[in-house]
Amino acid sequence: MRGRRNRQRDHHRGAELTRFDVLVVGTGHAGVAAAIHLRQAGFAGSIALLGEETELPYERPPLSKDYLLGTRGREEFRFRTADFWADKGVALVPGERVERIDPQARTVACASGREIGYSELVWTAGGRARRLGNAHVIRTLDDVDRLKEALTDARSVLVIGGGWIGLEAAAALTKLGKRVTLAEREPRLLARCSGHALSDFLADRHVREGVDVRLGVADIDSSAFDLVVAGIGIEPEGGPLLDAGAEGGNGVLVDELGRTTLPHIWAAGDVALHRNPFGPDRPIRIESVQHATDQAACVARAIVGAPAPYAAMPWFWSNQYDLKLQTVGLSHDHDEELVRGDPASGRFSILYRRKGKVIALDCVNMVRDYVQGRALIERGSEVEASLLTDAERPLKSLLE
Ligand SMILES: Cc1cc2nc3c(=O)[nH]c(=O)nc-3n(C[C@H](O)[C@H](O)[C@H](O)COP(=O)(O)OP(=O)(O)OC[C@H]3O[C@@H](n4cnc5c(N)ncnc54)[C@H](O)[C@@H]3O)c2cc1C
The missing domain is CATH 3.30.390.30 (FAD/NAD-linked reductase, C-terminal dimerisation domain)
Structure with missing residues (x-):
């Protein structure tokens, strides 16, 4: 199998340490794109795609759309089959959470105690849904499976957050026949990412579909509802990199090639704070499939020695009703x-x-x-x- 031949085993603190030429941490859109683009660019070294989730890597957008609605099954939005990964010589390492990174030794330590070495580390750990008490969130397949189970006995649902995910959830839940209330703290929907005309249009449309849209709500008594879903954004998963000394804060800072400030460590996707040529004159994070995919491709090209600055046009989509x-x-x-x-x-x-x-x-x-x-x-x-x-x-x- 391609790739395996370059995998080395080091003797490290008495135990055997598996070392990959490229270790990708995070099996979402960016991680998957990094691995695929490395192979497409002719990279013949060993690649591991390691992630905390135990599922075969899957796409996230259907989670708040067709999968929540039940019109698409869980097997229908895997990126690739297990055979594909085996064929490409990409070692899948599911169910492992990286907790620490040692940039000098070029190793990562997982919560399980396992240590893995790398020549190049690609950090695509995305973000974790912000929690609000016991409210359901929509970030992973597991989250939505739990939500769907709880929905069976629920008639009234409170959705907290009028961003893209809250709005998609409100639309899907309404279609499922639930009585939906949507509470947003700001005086309008999508206040963080869109202008007033879209906010007003969407508020009107959701109301006409039967959603009780409440704007400018700082606090709401959730006990009146059978079930609560929170769509209030993510916390970028940059912890282990920042602990190891990488620059950043709300994410991990990368340059135009996706390099972090730590040697041999790259980052892409939701977690990457970067200056976007189409954005404002300050580092930003972008949460979209396009960005995750294209920035990871940019990292892959740089790793194989064909660097080109990240300059892809940003785009995004959403479906509601x-x-x-x-x-x-x-x-x-x-x-x-x-x-x-x-x-x-x-x-x-x-x-x-x-x-x-x-x-x-x-x-x-x-x-x-x-x-x-x-x-x-x-x-x-x-x-x-x-x-x-x-x-x-x-x-x-x-x-x-
Ligand atoms: C419900 C939903 C709907 C969306 N709809 C759209 C849409 O319609 N259009 C669009 O453009 N975008 C959409 N997005 C956004 C898009 O899915 C994200 O921007 C994209 O998933 C980001 O990819 P990523 O690889 O950076 O991060 P993620 O997809 O978050 O993947 C990161 C992976 O890393 C793993 N991980 C995290 N920390 C660690 C660790 N320490 N060790 C090991 N593994 C770790 C996580 O478990 C996760 O599997 C949606 C997102 C969600 C949640």
Whole structure:
């Protein structure tokens, strides 16, 4: 099998230590992409994909959508089969949680007591759902299995948090016939990541679907509900790296190639604090499949000696009811929000601008704008507002 030949066994503190050429920690979107892109780039050394979860690596987006709804089974969103990983010579190491890293010895120590060595460490440990008392969360397959079981006896559900996951959960639970109340602390939905027009549109739509949307709620008595789900964000899983001296805080700081400040240690995905060429002038974290996948590919290329700075266009999607929401670009620090089309029609887009340049679009059932808007962002277009908001005019016709 490819890859295995470079795996070495060191004698370490009396015990045998398995050492991989590349050890990937975290089996989510970024970890899986790192391993696959290494092989695609011709990397012939040994690779291990180690993670805390015991499941064969799987995609997360269906957890708050079709899997929660029950329209897609758990076997339908595995990234790859066990045979694929074996065939690619990627050793899966499930059920292990890394607790400490020794960057000098190039070893990691797991909660089980197991130690593993590496030549290059790729840290793709993502984030852990923030907890709120005994409320259910939606981050892993196990979380959703527990939630689905508890739902059998529940009629009324309180969803805390009006971010993407809270909104998707509210939509799925409503479709499942539950009486849903959605409580958000901020005065509007999606306050952290979108503008006012989308917040207002979604609040209206959820209300029309029967959700009791409560905004600006600092505290709510959850005892009145049969079940509580919290969608209040994640804590990035950077602990062992930060303890070992890596720079960071709310995540682990990486440069344009995905290098942390520790030698031979890289990071990508939800955990990576980075300067994004499409973002504001400060390090940010991005929680999306696109970012996890593309940044991990960037790390893989750098490891095989073909470095190219991370410069992928950010994009994101969400499904709620019959709404297909698509975002391209990053709207951080926008100073203008232009609505294109009529929200009442259920098909429209929002363009975000900073200093006159288009930096992002949110598209609601408007795939054409989503596809064509990308070029406006790439070129930093400064088109007149009246042209951008003319929904009859295709965005591609506005490219200078
Ligand atoms: C319910 C849900 C719906 C989503 N929907 C969308 C969507 O529609 N579109 C979109 O673009 N994005 C969506 N996202 C976001 C997207 O899934 C994440 O951005 C993506 O999963 C990040 O990938 P990652 O590999 O960085 O981290 P993760 O997917 O979080 O993977 C990290 C893995 O590392 C493991 N791990 C953590 N710490 C350790 C440790 N110390 N030792 C060993 N293993 C460890 C974890 O168990 C986990 O398996 C959704 C996320 C969720 C939770």
